[in-house]
Amino acid sequence: MRALLVTLGERDVLAADGGERVAARAGLLPSDVVRVERLAQRALDRDPALAALFGAETPCVVGCSRPRAVRALLAVAGVAVPSDGVEWLALPFDRDALRTEYGVPWYPVIDRARCSGCSTCHDYCLFSVYARDPSRPPGERIRVAAPLNCKTGCPACARLCPEGALIFPFCQEAELNGEIEAPVRRPPEALAAALGDDPMRVLAERRQRKRLIDPAKFEQADRDRITYSGVL
Numbered sequence: 697m698r699a700l701l702v703t704l705g706e707r708d709v710l711a712a713d714g715g716e717r718v719a720a721r722a723g724l725l726p727s728d729v730v731r732v733e734r735l736a737q738r739a740l741d742r743d744p745a746l747a748a749l750f751g752a753e754t755p756c757v758v759g760c761s762r763p764r765a766v767r768a769l770l771a772v773a774g775v776a777v778p779s780d781g782v783e784w785l786a787l788p789f790d791r792d793a794l795r796t797e798y799g800v801p802w803y804p805v806i807d808r809a810r811c812s813g814c815s816t817c818h819d820y821c822l823f824s825v826y827a828r829d830p831s832r833p834p835g836e837r838i839r840v841a842a843p844l845n846c847k848t849g850c851p852a853c854a855r856l857c858p859e860g861a862l863i864f865p866f867c868q869e870a871e872l873n874g875e876i877e878a879p880v881r882r883p884p885e886a887l888a889a890a891l892g893d894d895p896m897r898v899l900a901e902r903r904q905r906k907r908l909i910d911p912a913k914f915e916q917a918d919r920d921r922i923t924y925s926g927v928l
Contacts, residue, residue, distance in 0.1 A: 718759035765874030799866030803843030813837030850924035
């Protein structure tokens, strides 16, 4: 049995007894717990050490603030986590730390268990963060192609995702940072029909689409994009 204690970055501050909790669940000593820090940056760098830590066959307990975010970040790093033998332990963390300053690097990650490939994020983002490959299966059709193009502090696309599949690990809002399961908002078929393939048309017809997507989500997403983009 192995025990891992994961933090996503400096702003992901776990309770002081996090290591002890993970060790107790794994039946190990606190000194046996392996600490994995700065996962968001290491995933972006595709650190090969992550595969050795998380891809091993030995059963393990993984303690972290938000298991959904950690799994999505490991997917970014190309790490296939075994479906069996891994126990995820959600630990208490300091929510106020996320409010004091945004964690860096700031970029979205996709929960592949939820993504339907509807392209809402791709069509809404003005900064070419996402790429689309229609030849791929629906859940793999969209990818975060240029994560550092994302504007620090802006989670606008996550507000509009009809499946709640986008996670911003350093966002203070629980629905967007992977702390809780975001609700599914609208059928992807209806969104796809409304969004089409022309991003500029999408922006111009935003008001007409309000009957399909909660108008408040569009308004908040637009405020986010204006606030954090630095160019609009």
